[in-house]
Every structure is written in C-alpha cells, then in structure tokens.
Amino acid sequence: MPEYADETAYYLNGKLPRLALIAKGIKFPPGRWIRVAGVVVLPGLVQELVADLFPALGGHLVPLVTLLTDFDVQEFERELEGFSLGLAR
Numbered sequence: 001m002p003e004y005a006d007e008t009a010y011y012l013n014g015k016l017p018r019l020a021l022i023a024k025g026i027k028f029p030p031g032r033w034i035r036v037a038g039v040v041v042l043p044g045l046v047q048e049l050v051a052d053l054f055p056a057l058g059g060h061l062v063p064l065v066t067l068l069t070d071f072d073v074q075e076f077e078r079e080l081e082g083f084s085l086g087l088a089r
Helices: 043-053 070-088
Strands: 009-013 018-022 034-038 064-067
Touching: 009 043, 018 043, 034 043, 043 064, 064 070
Parallel strands: 018 064
Antiparallel strands: 009 018, 009 034
16 A cells, blocks of 8 residues: 555554545555545445444444544544553553
8 A cells, every 4th residue: 555645535444443534645644544435425424334344343433533634644643642652551
C-alpha cells in the first residue's frame, strides 16, 4: 500500500480498530490501512459494512475519524499515543 492515500476514501485499520475517511494525498497514520469504500458512501453505512465483513471486530461499529489534512493525522496519532499510555498504566 502506498504511503499516501491515492484517493479520498474510507480505510480500515483492524488492529486499532479504527475506520478513517482519509483525503487524497494525505499520509496514512502508522499501521496497515485497507480501503473499504469510496467517499460517496454514507459514514453509517461504511461502519455497518465493516462490522458485517470483519467478524473479528465482534460485529461492533468501529469508531470513525476524518483525516483531511496532515494536521488531522498528527492529532489522531497523538490521540492514539495517549490512549496506549492510558492502557499501560
């Protein structure tokens, strides 16, 4: 997978688990991100699709973030760092 999004679309990172709408040309956050739907699909439908297609997620709706700028990605990465530090305590 390229380091930057080739198109604006919804991408899933199943290990986090997080679903992200990532704009074309924006760098992916660390980890493996797979494209699951184009931008024309409604966010709620994408969340339902992911819950249905990936049984390892337990059928739960995966949180959705919107990453349209490099700043959005930086803030998302900081949020993940804070979350993982909270788990380590």
